[in-house]
Amino acid sequence: MENQQSDLAHADQQNERLTGRAMLSGAAGRCPSCDKGRIFSSYLKVNDHCPNCGEALHHQRADDGPAYLTILIVSHLAAPLLLWVFVAYRPSTPTLLIGFCAGTVIASLFLLPRIKGAMIALQWARRMHGFGFEAEPESA
Template structure:
């Protein structure tokens, strides 16, 4: 009987995953949705200025970069093929347009995917987020 009580106490409280990920996508605290999650382009705040939820133990690591590469590649590769087959532009023109497009889309997605990943970790109680209230 004691074992069941210990495992129930070790599990994090149920948190809504999608609202937390949407708040993270917007760069806001996954807990309250008001305080900033990031203090610069990709640097995560130590804690929320509004609700004091701690963020320092997140483990986003390379996940947002891999997701960015996956999304940009899957969006731009078919578009590149379609543009080449349809209009047959000069190679330098095609390269310039798609290089700028890939860089721009990557720069847009990277901090948003990092915020969404931190929101997911917070909602699921992964890492140090399990002991937070």
């Protein structure tokens, strides 16, 4: 068993995964391994395996991370923009509320799958949560 694990570790060192390239592929919604298959089967539902190369994607543990990052990014962009628009143009309160509510929802819906794809690709590139093992252990 120990010899098998050392063989896997040696194979992992030879088969380097480029984190930046993988994250760009993931952000585009493509498989981090082959850069052709789709990660998502629907808006945020991750495929168990890549439809093109068969890479296992069910190991991913993105959970709430993409949502937190989306909120962080959108709020850090919207807050200064809101202040600038208010000071520069003095729009009415309903105009400001409708405009910024719609803008933050659209920005969040746009960024969320891209951030989730990049996070899944980061896990794949860093061999986290089982992405580094070719064969899964059989349950007894």
